[in-house]
Amino acid sequence: xxxxxxxxxxxxxxxxxxxxxxxxxxxxxxxxxxxxxxxxxxxxxxxxxxxxxxxxxxxxxxxxxxxxxxxxxxxxxxxxxxxxxxxxxxxxxxxxxxxxxxxxxxxxxxxxxxxx
Amino acid sequence: xxxxxxxxxxxxxxxxxxxxxxxxxxxxxxxxxxxxxxxxxxxxxxxxxxxxxxxxxxxxxxxxxxxxxxxxxxxxxxxxxxxxxxxxxxxxxxxxxxxxxxxxxxxxxxxxxx
Numbered sequence: 001x002x003x004x005x006x007x008x009x010x011x012x013x014x015x016x017x018x019x020x021x022x023x024x025x026x027x028x029x030x031x032x033x034x035x036x037x038x039x040x041x042x043x044x045x046x047x048x049x050x051x052x053x054x055x056x057x058x059x060x061x062x063x064x065x066x067x068x069x070x071x072x073x074x075x076x077x078x079x080x081x082x083x084x085x086x087x088x089x090x091x092x093x094x095x096x097x098x099x100x101x102x103x104x105x106x107x108x109x110x111x112x113x114x115x116x
Numbered sequence: 117x118x119x120x121x122x123x124x125x126x127x128x129x130x131x132x133x134x135x136x137x138x139x140x141x142x143x144x145x146x147x148x149x150x151x152x153x154x155x156x157x158x159x160x161x162x163x164x165x166x167x168x169x170x171x172x173x174x175x176x177x178x179x180x181x182x183x184x185x186x187x188x189x190x191x192x193x194x195x196x197x198x199x200x201x202x203x204x205x206x207x208x209x210x211x212x213x214x215x216x217x218x219x220x221x222x223x224x225x226x227x228x229x230x
Contacts (some may be wrong), residue, residue, distance in 0.1 A: 043223075055216050
C-alpha cells in the first residue's frame with residue numbers, strides 16, 4: 001500500500017516568489033491536512049480538507065492557501081514568500097480526519113522549502 | 117484551547133538505558149493521545165496511541181499510559197537502542213470534535229550512544 005507522497009521534496013525560492021506543494025494521500029483516505037514544521041515554532045497546523053472542503057484552518061496569513069481535488073489529492077500554495085516561510089511542510093492523510101473516532105494520521109516525508 | 121507540554125531535551129542515553137519522556141496535556145473533553153517519532157530527514161511516524169483513560173499504547177518496546185487524573189501520557193522504554201535516536205512528539209486530537217487537527221508538543225530529541 002503506497003504511503004503519502006509529497007512533491008517536491010526540496011525546493012529553493014527567493015523572497016516574493018510563490019510556491020505550490022503537492023500531496024497524494026493514501027488510497028481511500030479522504031482527509032488531508034497540512035502542517036508547518038520549524039525549529040522555533042515546532043509543528044503548527046495549517047489546514048484540513050475533506051471531500052474538497054476546507055473544514056479547519058490554522059492561524060496563518062492569507063498568503064497560505066490550499067485546495068483538494070476530487071481524487072483527494074491536495075495542494076498548498078504560499079504566495080509572496082518571506083524568509084520566515086522556510087520550513088518543512090508536512091502533509092498527512094486519514095480516512096476522515098483527526099478526532100474522528102480513532103483516526104490515525106499518516107504523514108508524508110515532507111517538502112523542505114528554503115526561501116532566500 | 118488544547119496544548120501539549122513535553123520535556124524538550126535533548127536527552128542523551130547509553131544503549132540499554134531506561135527512557136522516560138514526560139508529556140502532559142490540556143484539552144476539553146476526552147482527547148485521543150499519540151506519540152509520533154521523526155527520524156532524520158523523514159516525516160512523522162506513528163509510534164503508539166491511546167484513545168481513552170487508562171488505555172496503554174505500546175509498540176516496538178515503547179509504552180505510554182493515558183492518565184486522565186494527571187493529564188499525562190509519558191513515553192517509556194526499558195532498554196533503548198542506537199536505532200531509537202530520533203525526535204519524539206507527543207500529540208492530541210479532540211475526539212468527536214470538529215477541529216480535525218493534531219496539537220503537538222515541541223518535540224524531544226533523543227540520542228542513544230553505543
